[in-house]
Amino acid sequence: MYTQALDVPDIAAQQAAPHAHGASPAEANFLARIARDEKIEPQDEMPEDYRKSLIRQISQHAHSEVVGMLPEGNWITRAPSLKRKEILLAKVQDEGGHGLYLYSAAETLGASRDDLVDALHSGKAKYSSIFNYPTDSWADIGTIGWLVDGAAIMNQVPLCRCSYGPYARAMIRVCKEESFHQRQGFDIVRALCEGTAAQKQMAQESVNRWWWPTLMMFGPHDSDSEHTGQASAWGIKRISNDDLRQRFVDVTVPQAAFLGLTLPDALLKWNADRGHYDFGPIDWNEFWRVVKGDGPCNAERLNDRVQAFDDGGWVREAAAAHADKRARRAVSAASVRIAA
Amino acid sequence: MSNAIPETSLLTLADTCLLWGHRLSEWCGHGPALEEDIALTNTALDVIGQARALLQLVAHRRTPPTTEDALAYFRDPHEFRNLSLAELANGDYAQTILRSFLLAAWFVPVWEALEKGADRQVAAIATNASKEARMQLRHAHDWVVRFGDGTPESRRRIEAAVASLWPRCGELLDVEIDGTARTARRDAWLSIVTTTFTKATMTMPPMGAASTPNSSHPDRVTLLTEMQSLARQHPNAVW
Ligand SMILES: [Fe+2]
Numbered sequence: 001m002y003t004q005a006l007d008v009p010d011i012a013a014q015q016a017a018p019h020a021h022g023a024s025p026a027e028a029n030f031l032a033r034i035a036r037d038e039k040i041e042p043q044d045e046m047p048e049d050y051r052k053s054l055i056r057q058i059s060q061h062a063h064s065e066v067v068g069m070l071p072e073g074n075w076i077t078r079a080p081s082l083k084r085k086e087i088l089l090a091k092v093q094d095e096g097g098h099g100l101y102l103y104s105a106a107e108t109l110g111a112s113r114d115d116l117v118d119a120l121h122s123g124k125a126k127y128s129s130i131f132n133y134p135t136d137s138w139a140d141i142g143t144i145g146w147l148v149d150g151a152a153i154m155n156q157v158p159l160c161r162c163s164y165g166p167y168a169r170a171m172i173r174v175c176k177e178e179s180f181h182q183r184q185g186f187d188i189v190r191a192l193c194e195g196t197a198a199q200k201q202m203a204q205e206s207v208n209r210w211w212w213p214t215l216m217m218f219g220p221h222d223s224d225s226e227h228t229g230q231a232s233a234w235g236i237k238r239i240s241n242d243d244l245r246q247r248f249v250d251v252t253v254p255q256a257a258f259l260g261l262t263l264p265d266a267l268l269k270w271n272a273d274r275g276h277y278d279f280g281p282i283d284w285n286e287f288w289r290v291v292k293g294d295g296p297c298n299a300e301r302l303n304d305r306v307q308a309f310d311d312g313g314w315v316r317e318a319a320a321a322h323a324d325k326r327a328r329r330a331v332s333a334a335s336v337r338i339a340a
Numbered sequence: 341m342s343n344a345i346p347e348t349s350l351l352t353l354a355d356t357c358l359l360w361g362h363r364l365s366e367w368c369g370h371g372p373a374l375e376e377d378i379a380l381t382n383t384a385l386d387v388i389g390q391a392r393a394l395l396q397l398v399a400h401r402r403t404p405p406t407t408e409d410a411l412a413y414f415r416d417p418h419e420f421r422n423l424s425l426a427e428l429a430n431g432d433y434a435q436t437i438l439r440s441f442l443l444a445a446w447f448v449p450v451w452e453a454l455e456k457g458a459d460r461q462v463a464a465i466a467t468n469a470s471k472e473a474r475m476q477l478r479h480a481h482d483w484v485v486r487f488g489d490g491t492p493e494s495r496r497r498i499e500a501a502v503a504s505l506w507p508r509c510g511e512l513l514d515v516e517i518d519g520t521a522r523t524a525r526r527d528a529w530l531s532i533v534t535t536t537f538t539k540a541t542m543t544m545p546p547m548g549a550a551s552t553p554n555s556s557h558p559d560r561v562t563l564l565t566e567m568q569s570l571a572r573q574h575p576n577a578v579w
Contacts, residue, residue, distance in 0.1 A: 069369035069377075076365045080571040080579045081409045082358075082392050085365070086385060092368050093381040100374055138570055138579075188579075195577050304370065312372020314497065315433050318490030325489060 034235040039165035042108040050234050054164055055109050056125075057236065059116040062102035064128035067120075067301050069095045071135045072144060080138060084188070088141060091181050098174050105166040121306045123293070130217050132295030139192055139199075139206035145185010147207070147214045147252065153178045154248045155218065163235030186255070193259045200260075207256070208264045215279075216287045218245035249277050343458035347398055348421060349518040350462070353450070354394035355422035358412060359560065360443055361388035362567055363430055372433055379479055383440060386472040393465045413571035417561045423515065425508040427560040434487050434497035438505055441480035441536065446512050447473040449528035453520040462519070481536045488540025499542070506545050513547070 023031065027047055033040065040046055069092050076092065079085035103113045119125035130148055135141065156178065159171040192203040219225065219241040231237035249268075256263050267280035289295065364384035371377030395408040420427075425443060430436045451470035454462050487498035513526045530547075537544045571577075 066374065073369035076368055077362065077566050078570045080413070080574070080577070082388065082395070082412055084579055086388055086392070089365050089368060089381060089385055089388070093378055093385070096369075096374055096378050096381070100378070103374075191579055195579075196574065198574060199577055308370040308372070311370075312376075312433065314491065314493045315372035315376070318486050318494030321494075322486040322490040 031233070034163050034233075037235070038163075039168065040163050041165045049230075051109050053231070053234070054167065054236065055106050055111045055116075058102055058106040058109070058167055059111065059119070060126050060128075062099050062106060062116070063120045063125055064131065065095050065099035065102060067127045067131045067305060069099075070301055070304055071131055071133070071297070072141055074135050075138055075141050078138070079141075087184055091145070091184065094177050094181065098170075098177070101170045101173065105164075105170045108166045117309070121302070121309060123302065126291070128217065129287070129290040129295060130213055131301060132290050132298045133210070133213050134297050136209070137202050137206055139189065139202040140210065142185050142188030142192060142203065143206040143210045145181050145183075146189050146255070147185075147210050148217070149178050149182040149185055150252065151214050151217045151248050153182060154244050158238035158244075159236075161238060189259060189261075193261065203259070204261055207261050211264050212283065212286075213290075215245060215249070215282055216290075218242070218248065220284070220287075246276055249279055253277050343460075344401065345454075345457070345459045345462050345518045347401065349516070350394050350398050351421040352423065352515060352517060354391045354398065354411075355420045356426045356443070357387040357394070358391035359420070359422045359563060360426040360439070361385075361391060362563060363426070363428070364436070364440070366430060367436065380436075383476050383479070386469075386476065390465065390469045390472070393469075394462075397461055397465070409571070413568045414575075417557055417564050420557075420560060420564070422560070423508075423512055424554075424557065424560075425505065425512060427557060427563055428505075428508070429559050429562070431501065431504070432497055434494065435501040435504065437480055437483040437487070438498065438501040440476060441484050442505060442509060442512070442533070444473050444477035444480055445529050445532040445536075446525075448477055448532070449525045450517055450520050453525070457519040459519060477532070481539075484536050485540045488537070488542045498540070502542070502545065507548070510548060 026045055030040075030045065030047060030050070040050075072088065072095075073092050076085065076088055079088050103116065106116060107113060116125065120127065135144070153175060156171050156175050160168055160175055162168045162171070189203050189207075192199040222240045222242045225241055232240075253263065253268065265280045267278060269278055271278045290298070293299075361384045364380055364387070367380050368377065368384070371380055391412075392408055395411045399406045399408050399411055423443070423446075425439055428439065448470065451466040451473055454466035455470055457463050457466070484498065487494040489495075513522075513529065516522065517525075534544055571579075
C-alpha cells in the first residue's frame with residue numbers, strides 16, 4: 001500500500017544538497033532535464049544524492065507494502081464470507097506484488113534487495129507508520145481500504161509523474177490496483193453501515209480509531225518538513241504534505257456523510273471562504289512516537305517479518321543449492337558430449 | 341437430474357479445497373520469500389475459488405436452496421467431508437509444499453475425469469480446475485525436487501514431511517468420488533508421485549493400509565473455530 005511522506009527524518013541519509021552553491025555542469029544539465037519534465041532512466045547520469053534519496057524513498061515504500069500485508073493478513077482466516085475472504089486474500093497478495101516491483105525499481109538504482117531487506121530487519125529502514133496500528137475488528141479491513149488506501153492513492157498519484165522513470169511506471173501500476181482496493185474497502189464499510197446495529201457500531205468504532213492515524217500518513221506540516229524543498233527541485237515530490245492532506249479531507253468528508261458515519265473531529269467543518277474543510281490539530285506527539293518505534297504494533301510487525309525471513313532461510317538455501325547442482329550437472333553433461 | 345453427481349462426493353471435493361485453501365492462506369504475508377508468498381497465495385485463491393463454485397452448486401441443488409456461506413460457516417466440524425490431509429496444520433514449508441503436491445496429484449486425475457463426465461455443471465467447474473491443478477502440481481513438484489535434492493537440511497525436512505503425511509494418503513486413494521474410477525485415479529496418483537520422488541532422489545514409502553484418521557479431527561476443529569468465529573457471532577448479518 002503506501003508511501004509515507006519521505007520527509008520523515010532518516011539520520012543516515014540526511015545530507016545537505018551539494019548543488020545549491022556552484023552546481024557542476026553535470027548537475028546543471030541534470031536539473032535542466034528535470035525542469036523539462038524528462039524522465040531519468042537507470043543508465044542516465046544522476047547526482048549521487050538524487051540516487052540515494054530515491055533508494056531511500058522507494059525502499060521505504062517497498063517495505064511499507066510488505067509490512068502492510070500483516071495487519072490485513074490478520075483477518076484472512078476470519079473473513080466472514082467466502083467472497084470477502086477471496087477478495088482480501090487477493091488484495092494482500094497485490095500488496096506483496098507492489099513490494100516486488102518497488103524492490104525491482106530500487107535495484108535499478110544499484111541497490112541490492114538483500115541489503116534493503118536487511119536494513120528493514122535491523123530497524124534501520126523505516127516503513128509507513130500506519131501499519132503499526134492494530135486491526136482489532138473486521139471493520140478495520142474496510143476502513144484500511146477506504147481511508148488508508150485512499151490516503152495512499154492521494155500520495156502516490158503525483159508520484160506517477162515523478163522524475164525517475166522506473167518509479168513513475170511502478171506507481172502507475174500500483175495506483176490502478178490501489179484504487180480497486182479502495183473501492184473494495186469502501187464496499188466493506190458500506191455493507192456494515194447498511195447492516196445490523198452491531199455491524200454499524202463496528203464500522204463507527206473503526207473509523208474513530210483510524211481517522212487521525214490516516215491524516216498523519218501525509219507527514220509533518222510543510223513548515224516542519226525537512227526534505228520537501230530538495231525533493232520538489234528533483235521532481236520527486238510534486239505536491240506538499242498539507243495540500244495532499246487537505247485534498248484527502250475534502251474528498252472523504254462527503255463519503256463519510258454518505259455512509260452515515262461521524263468523523264471523530266469536533267472542529268471539522270466547511271469553510272466557505274477557503275473552499276475547504278477546516279479540521280482540528282493533529283497529535284504530532286503520537287506521530288513521532290509511532291515513527292520512532294513506539295507505536296502499538298511496531299515490535300510485533302518487525303518481529304513477524306524477521307521471523308518469516310529467518311524461517312524461510314533453509315528454503316532459499318535449498319533452492320540455491322539445487323540450482324547449483326543442476327548447473328553443474330548441465331556443465332558436466334556438456335563436457336561429456338564434447339569429449340564424445 | 342439423473343446425471344447429477346451426489347452431494348457427498350461434491351462436498352468431499354469442496355471441503356478439501358476449502359480447508360486446504362484456508363491452510364495456505366495462513367501463509368499469506370509469512371512466506372519464505374516474497375515470490376513464494378505470492379505463488380502460494382495463487383494456489384490458495386485457486387482452490388478457494390473451486391470450493392466456492394462447488395459449494396454454490398451444492399447450495400443451489402438443495403431443497404430448499406441454501407448458500408455457499410451457510411455451508412462454509414454454519415456446518416459443524418463433523419459435517420465436513422474433506423480428506424483429512426487438507427485440514428492438517430501447516431507445519432514447516434516442506435510439509436506445506438508436500439501436502440500441496442499430494443493433493444494436486446490427486447486432484448489432477450479427479451478433475452480430468454469429471455471434466456468429461458455427464459454432470460455438465462460439475463464438468464464446467466472441473467474444466468477450469470484441472471488447468472489450475474496442473475499448475476499447482478508443477479509448482480509443488482518443483483519444490484519437492486528442490487528439497488529432496490537441495491541441502492541436507494531440506495532433505496531432512498522433506499523426509500520428515502513424508503513420514504508425517506504418508507499415513508494420510510491411504511484415505512486419498514480409497515475415497516469414492518462418483519464420476520471417477522478409483523483404480524485409474526490410484527494409478528495416476530502413484531505414477532505422478534513416483535516420478536517426482538525419483539527426480540527428488542527420494543524413495544517412496546510403501547503404501548500401507550489406509551490408517552483411520554483421528555475421528556475427532558482436532559486440526560479441523562481448530563481451523564473451523566477460527567474460520568467461522570466472526571460469521572457465527574453475527575448469524576443474521578450480511579457482509
Ligand atoms: Fe499497495
